[in-house]
Amino acid sequence: MPRSFLVKKYFTNKKPNYSELESQNGPFSAFIPEHYPLAELPTKVDGSLASTYTPTLVWATATLPISFTPASPTTPPSPIPGPLDLSSPSSSGEEDEGRTSDPPSPDPADRFHCAQCGKTCSSPAALSRHQLTHCSAGVDAGLNAAENTASRAAFRCKHCPKEYNSLGALKMHIRSHTLPCVCTTCGKAFSRPWLLRGHIRTHTGERPFSCPHCNRAFADRSNLRAHLQTHSEVKKYQCGTCSRTFSRMSLLHKHTVSSCCPTA
DNA sequence: CTGGGGACGGGGCCC
């Protein structure tokens, strides 16, 4: 009988908050329908797999909302924190990105030049918006390397909010929707062959991973690893308050919530 | 309540 946790939790609201740490797309999950359609790679008109699949480019200006501004708190446009000469009040670094030999301009209106066309903008945000008009040249528009990396092509899953920066990663993820590896014994489906092999061990009873200390055997290497922690005096996960150690993160979490530092 | 085991998911790396 399948256990409830065998069903992907993607579609439930039972899972605690951990996933919210993963991305700001958390709220999307609330809109995922219960009968979630299977994902599939984009296909050509004739139905064949689109080997030339063109990802959605997150920097594509045509797709940007009108209110888009790169000057968001998470991605400041140009004032990059770093080693600065704090003795100079004007050394904010804003105007010197990419042209550090230029002296700072005293006039704020002159501080936001487009390095590509020379246009002067009134604010960093305005400059960033303007620079997007050059984005066919990508990094040439004055974006620094980190920003350029962050705005790489996003390969988006067709049926969930996740996106990846490579088609291979996206394909791997999509397997978690299509679950192509099916157990011939019980019919349960898995995203990857080795997951299926691990599952098959639950039918065969095979336990290839043995503990060197007590000879206890496990079907899953991760479970052996967790078990090995039980032989250790000092365990991997330590409470920051009482310094007690635990073999598993979940045990530490329980500890901090229930007994040691409930407010933590 | 706590600790540990079982089963599984997913990203990243290597071949």
Place this chain on the structure above:
DNA sequence: AGGGCCCCGTCCCCA
């Protein structure tokens, strides 16, 4: 490019 594998992690159950 794709598969195999490793590692880390989660969730549930049970003693």
